[in-house]
Amino acid sequence: MGKSQKKKSMRRHNPMRVPDSHLPKGLASASETSSKAEAILPIIQKMEGTDAAERKWACVAVSNLIQNDPSTRRLLQGKNIVGALITRLTDSEEEVVIEAVGALRNLCIDGGYDICAEMYNKSVLVPLRTFVPKISATLSQYLDGPKNAPENAQKLVCEFADNVITILWCLSETSNKALTAINEMKLIPFLMSFLAAPEKIPLPPITAAAQCLYVLTDDNYPAIADVRSDSGYITCLMAVINPDENLPNGKSPEANPRAVTLRVLAAGILRNVSPIPPPSAASAIDIDKDICLPQLQPVLASISLADASASVLQLVAQQTSLPDVEKLSLKNTPKSDHKSPVEIELERLEGRLRTVQLALEILTGACATLPDPDPDIPPGQNDEDDEGDEDIAEEDADDETPDIDMAIDDASPDSNTPAQTLPALVAPLLALIQPTTLSFPPLAAPSPHPPTTSALSAIHLAALECLNNIFLPLVRGGPADAVGGRAVWDSVWAALGAVGTQTGLGQERRRAVWEVAAGVLWGVASVCRGTLEPKPEQVQALMALCDGAAADAQLRVKCIGALESLAQNPAFVDANATIAAYLLSMLPTGSAPSPAGTEPMLQAASSLIDIYSDEDAPWDANFRTGGFLAQLAGSIDGVKKAVRAIDRRKEGGRELRRRGEEVRDNLAAFVEYRRGLGL
Known part of the structure; x- marks a missing residue:
């Protein structure tokens, strides 16, 4: 009961980037709350027009309109923007296709499950299947020699591939049906080809490929088996882990936060596919102790949420509005990823926050009491075993005191984790559960930057889940350790006091924090009984x-x-x-x-x-x-x-x-x- 386990019914690792649960349902309410409702009809008309320049303009306009604007996104959904964009994926003009993919990618990231499910139901995978071999062929030519590659090779390998892979990543987390369909595409060699060429390919598509691999290898045996089947893939992932070798574009990890994200993802992928079979040298490595902890611990301690929140507020105050759709020239249409310097810095900060969230997710899994047996069980062989596994899980769940033993020690009984590791992990976790001014804004005063608010609240939640799994060794064993338990207790209550108890639409994260914190409190109270x-x-x-x-x-x-x-x-x-x-x-x-x-x-x-x-x-x-x-x-x-x-x-x-x-x-x-x- 005390342990935070993976929730297979909710696969998505990243929650909706711009939450919209506070908005009333229906097109009428979306129209009332959107400041850009009048721009919707011209976009739909131009997207279906005969002029390729206008179709491209319409795709770009969608990307610009939905940014941090859930009302307009809902309004566009009501006008079947997803279906219209999917139709443009088979457009006769390549530039229109590229911008349509970019718009769909942004809808995936901002819209979450609902839009991803709509895309899948409207057969977005049909055109995406044709893009994968095209990107692969261009990538091969590009790696052999950029001069011999097609004129648009750089765009296809970087921008287009990044967007296509991101859509596949988001769809993989939407439903088991979508995941099964993507499994049939056999994407592992395609995705690994990006990670295998860090010196020649920019970081964004490499990171997108790693994100997709991380999702595909999470409790998904077909993808896990494909990664395990080639020792070269494991060698490639180990090379990404090493901060001194094969860093993309020769940059140090400090020079680009994406490089840190890439290493965290590689650690997560290796953990997902473990145990790694021989003859790979990594088969003898304790993934949790020797890879995950050394990679994740510095990430947790690398950021001050209060400072990040303050920086975002300063940047938002400087931010100028995006160009009005009416003022966009068809001749000088900006790209769908056109961003001001302030927007670029906001996205950089959000990226750092999401990396911390990802590290917490992986660490929580590493510290879970029960190992997940599914990756090792081929499909069709797990029905009877699953029943027994559920019995074991439920037996632990019903124990009178919460079972929150540190699983890292359990996984490696012959090699103790250094005593200083646990305090070093708990200290940043206690800092990461403390809300900032942007974490839980009241409904009456919505967040000035919803993506940051979403990331911050997700971090608080993930840190509590991780803390729930790893604090017990600090407080177990005697009165001296109980002092550490009381510190955890006081920190959790301080965080809950700042979170508050406001309820209603748009305040679901507050409730979720209380729910997870209850497990931490139960564990601390048990080991500090009396x-x-x-x-x-x-x-x-x-x-x-x-x-x-x-x-x-x-x-x-x-x-x-x-x-x-x-x-x-x-x-x-x-x-x-x-x-x-x-x-x-x-x-x-x-x-x-x-x-x-x-x-x-x-x-x-x-x-x-x-x-x-x-x-x-x-x-x-x-x-x-x-x-x-x-x-x-x-x-x-x-x-x-x-x-x-x-x-x-x-x-x-x-x-x-x-x-x-x-x-x-x-x-x-x-x-x-x-x-x-x-x-």
């Missing part, structure tokens, strides 16, 4: 979070677990009574079922047993004077009924039933034990 002060405002916040999560049993269990540990501080007997009364309110009474739901109710019962298992504890007076024994005894029949009602056929049902039977038996035995004491 030493944390149960501050009334924190106890009430956990109760409120639990009460507000009626549809999220897992979140309620985390809150209950944290409250259980807070109740066991001998210096705060009153807090124990408050928490106990809250937990007792979750138990069934007479014929009334639990108001909290079965799984939270079971956790509450288990927590009460643990809290009052020692009749000599200072807080046991609350148990005796509050009549808790009678309340627990009166809940037994209701607990039995709830356990019998658990449907074992549902996902997780068998394990929940097993857990329920265990709690039911423990509760009956505990009641008998306390009765026998006669206190």
Whole structure:
């Protein structure tokens, strides 16, 4: 339960760049909130016209209009801009095709799942399939000798390839159907050809190819098998990891943040395809300890989110508006990636933030308790194994205290991670969970730069997930380590105080931060049991979070677990009574079922047993004077009924039933034990 695992149902690594959940649904509302609604019709008309220059102009205008403008993007979607752009991919004029691909790429990045799904459903892969061999042939000619390559080779190898690969990357994260279709394209040799020529190809298409490879090798056996099948691919990835050799264009990593991103991606790809089979020399390397940690640790410590936020605010204040569509000349139409110096700097800062987010994602996976077995299991051979794996995962999930052991040590039992590594990781993580002024703007005052806000909030969330997995070794083992646990506890609460509790459309990230933080709090409270002060405002916040999560049993269990540990501080007997009364309110009474739901109710019962298992504890007076024994005894029949009602056929049902039977038996035995004491 305590571990942050990959969520296969949501494959996308990068969330929507310009969130739009706060906007009302429907074309009418989009038209009302867009300042460029009048420009839509001319764009659609010109895109379908007979003049190639006008068609190109229309494609460029789409890219310019949607930048940081979700209302206009939605309005264009309502006018079937996706279908119109896909039609232009088979245009007779190559320049129109290139600009159409650029516009689709920008829609993918800014629009997220919905637009990507629409593109897939409208068969965007059909023309994209024809582009891949064309780019490959041009790339071969270009690498053999630029002078012998076609006149437009530089554009095809760089700009066009970058856009095509980015679309494929985004589509791969859209759905399993899209991923299956892209698997059939056998893209691994195509993508690796970019990483294999860092001296001759600019960084943008190389980084795009690495991004696509990273996504394709995430829990996707066909792509993993293709990478493993050629030891040259592993050698190429190892060369990218090495900061002293084969850096693209001979630049140092500090000279271009994209080079840092590329190395982080290479580390992630190697981790995705591990274990690496012989005869590759990398087969003997511990990917997590020897590659991921050395690559990711400096990235986490390389940026101050507060400074980045301040820089963005300064740049936004300097920013001039993009050219109005009406003022664009057909003769001097800017490229779809035309950007001012301020916009370039804003994108550079956003890129650095996204690299930190990516590093956190990889590190969280490296620190997860359970290894993901899917990459090693060929399709068609995993049905029975998956069932067993789910049982193991669910068994861990239902443990009474969160299992958040550091998996890096588990993966390498014969080689200990240096003691200084963990504090060095936790310090930047605690810094990365602290919000800035741009992280969670109120709905009444929208962000002046939504991409930065999206990146910052994603970093806070990812840092909490990573922290959830790696802090335990710092606080496990004794009172001295508990001091480190209290520091984590205080830092998380400081972050939550800055995040706030505003709810509603557009504030989903606030809620997500609280949900992940609850797991961290549960873990810290468990390992610092009896030493944390149960501050009334924190106890009430956990109760409120639990009460507000009626549809999220897992979140309620985390809150209950944290409250259980807070109740066991001998210096705060009153807090124990408050928490106990809250937990007792979750138990069934007479014929009334639990108001909290079965799984939270079971956790509450288990927590009460643990809290009052020692009749000599200072807080046991609350148990005796509050009549808790009678309340627990009166809940037994209701607990039995709830356990019998658990449907074992549902996902997780068998394990929940097993857990329920265990709690039911423990509760009956505990009641008998306390009765026998006669206190």
